[in-house]
Amino acid sequence: MDGSPASVSTEDTDPDDATGGETLLIVDDDRAIREMLSYKLEEMYDVITRENGEDCLRFLEGQPPQEWPDLILLDVMMPGRDGIKILQDIRETVGSNDMGIIVISGSGQEDTATDAFDAGADDFIMKPISLDELSARIRRLLA
Amino acid sequence: MVQVLGGLDLLAILGIVFIALLASTITLTVGLSIYSHVKRERRESVTEEVQDVLFSKLRDDDPSWGPWVDRLDTTQRGALRDLLEEYLEVVDGNDLIKLQALGEELGLHDWAADLVHDGGYQQTLRGLYWLKLLGGQIDQSILLDKCTGHPELEAAAVNLLRQGEDSDVLETGTELLLGGGSPLSIRGMDALYHLYEDDPDGLLAYAASHSDDWDIVLLFQVIRVLQSYEFFEQESGLEWLISLLDHDSAIVRAAVIRLLGGGSWQADLRYRLAVDELLMDPSVSVRKATYELLSAWGDPMSVSLLRSAALTESDERARMSAVGALADHLSHSEIRELEDIRPVAAWLDANEAIVNP
Numbered sequence: 001m002d003g004s005p006a007s008v009s010t011e012d013t014d015p016d017d018a019t020g021g022e023t024l025l026i027v028d029d030d031r032a033i034r035e036m037l038s039y040k041l042e043e044m045y046d047v048i049t050r051e052n053g054e055d056c057l058r059f060l061e062g063q064p065p066q067e068w069p070d071l072i073l074l075d076v077m078m079p080g081r082d083g084i085k086i087l088q089d090i091r092e093t094v095g096s097n098d099m100g101i102i103v104i105s106g107s108g109q110e111d112t113a114t115d116a117f118d119a120g121a122d123d124f125i126m127k128p129i130s131l132d133e134l135s136a137r138i139r140r141l142l143a
Numbered sequence: 144m145v146q147v148l149g150g151l152d153l154l155a156i157l158g159i160v161f162i163a164l165l166a167s168t169i170t171l172t173v174g175l176s177i178y179s180h181v182k183r184e185r186r187e188s189v190t191e192e193v194q195d196v197l198f199s200k201l202r203d204d205d206p207s208w209g210p211w212v213d214r215l216d217t218t219q220r221g222a223l224r225d226l227l228e229e230y231l232e233v234v235d236g237n238d239l240i241k242l243q244a245l246g247e248e249l250g251l252h253d254w255a256a257d258l259v260h261d262g263g264y265q266q267t268l269r270g271l272y273w274l275k276l277l278g279g280q281i282d283q284s285i286l287l288d289k290c291t292g293h294p295e296l297e298a299a300a301v302n303l304l305r306q307g308e309d310s311d312v313l314e315t316g317t318e319l320l321l322g323g324g325s326p327l328s329i330r331g332m333d334a335l336y337h338l339y340e341d342d343p344d345g346l347l348a349y350a351a352s353h354s355d356d357w358d359i360v361l362l363f364q365v366i367r368v369l370q371s372y373e374f375f376e377q378e379s380g381l382e383w384l385i386s387l388l389d390h391d392s393a394i395v396r397a398a399v400i401r402l403l404g405g406g407s408w409q410a411d412l413r414y415r416l417a418v419d420e421l422l423m424d425p426s427v428s429v430r431k432a433t434y435e436l437l438s439a440w441g442d443p444m445s446v447s448l449l450r451s452a453a454l455t456e457s458d459e460r461a462r463m464s465a466v467g468a469l470a471d472h473l474s475h476s477e478i479r480e481l482e483d484i485r486p487v488a489a490w491l492d493a494n495e496a497i498v499n500p
Contacts, residue, residue: 032229039198130236
């Protein structure tokens with residue numbers, strides 16, 4: 001996976017051109033985020049959502065590696081353990097490096113980007129989220 | 144017993160009345176509970192229906208909200224407004240623009256503007272919040288009139304102004320936040336930071352020329368905001384900052400030292416600050432801030448001063464700061480090897496135990 005920050009076009013693409021069959025896991029305690037990201041992404045991907053990091057880890061532990069999602073959208077500020085710690089746990093799992101992870105952070109948390117990339121994130125995006133830009137970053141990572 | 148109506152005694156009557164009241168209260172409570180439950184279920188069902196249509200239309204390049212909105216009943220509009228409030232907070236780009244257009248179609252912009260025009264404190268705050276979500280604006284004279292003197296309203300007004308394109312946003316925003324000379328709210332400090340994000344020298348210059356009449360808390364807050372910027376291009380405010388090192392308030396003096404340590408004037412400051420005097424300041428806060436400043440500079444003279452402070456600082460908290468600052472520049476083994484500062488090794492171990500538990 002290319003770990004450098006994305007610099008991508010935000011042009012809309014024809015859904016017929018989108019990659020298909022990949023699974024995305026959205027991990028965010030904010031229901032509005034989960035719903036908005038799901039609406040945008042479920043046309044092109046299979047979308048699973050979880051409300052916190054512990055649920056995310058439990059989900060992954062319950063799946064064989066070949067059934068893991070292709071990409072995780074992981075919020076930083078969540079109840080319980082924050083997204084960076086969850087990211088570290090995921091990356092310490094054998095075979096997880098094939099799984100793309102985009103960290104989502106709230107505004108005013110620019111320093112978190114460094115922590116996220118150090119922990120193994122492939123990309124980083126801040127709220128409020130441009131869904132077109134996020135879609136483009138996901139396409140780039142899954143390509 | 145007291146015989147009253149038809150032979151019933153008073154106690155029996157009171158008992159009947161009590162039971163009747165209890166029964167009616169229970170009936171009312173259960174009835175209200177059932178009504179609330181039904182209403183909530185209906186609302187959830189409506190929200191789900193509205194959400195499905197919302198997302199379906201949002202996928203279109205041009206959702207054409209009008210015809211759909213015109214057919215919505217009151218409950219549906221209410222559910223849609225609640226959804227809109229959540230979604231407007233979290234998205235940007237094309238989807239934000241489409242959702243803001245939906246808000247316009249629902250009449251929310253006019254509703255929010257009316258809240259600001261005619262409402263009391265809470266309604267004005269809510270109106271400003273919604274106008275910001277909707278990308279709306281309102282006449283600056285109304286903002287000044289309604290918000291001046293109320294820190295939270297001032298902050299909300301400035302955040303609204305910032306998303307507009309008026310050329311005098313900086314002037315009006317500064318007037319709102321700093322014109323009265325009174326302390327800011329936490330949101331006000333954030334609003335001030337963002338207002339001058341592209342022109343930190345402008346805030347420094349404004350503070351230098353206007354701060355004489357400020358509340359001391361406001362002065363401290365503005366210095367803290369200035370500290371958040373990483374780079375200043377001009378030296379015009381530097382003399383003013385240096386003059387504040389003689390301020391009566393130790394909090395202000397310490398804040399200024401921290402600001403000077405983080406700014407872009409380091410090379411000049413080493414020859415312009417009376418560091419010896421700062422190290423002798425009666426305030427522990429000021430001395431601690433000075434140790435941080437010396438650590439930030441890190442030149443041989445500064446490290447030498449830190450070595451001396453680590454040995455001679457009388458306050459234990461400040462001594463820990465000096466030792467921690469010194470440890471940024473000398474390894475533990477170096478500190479143990481240097482005879483003159485070997486005694487601070489114990490302090491170093493204590494500092495290490497705190498930093499790396």
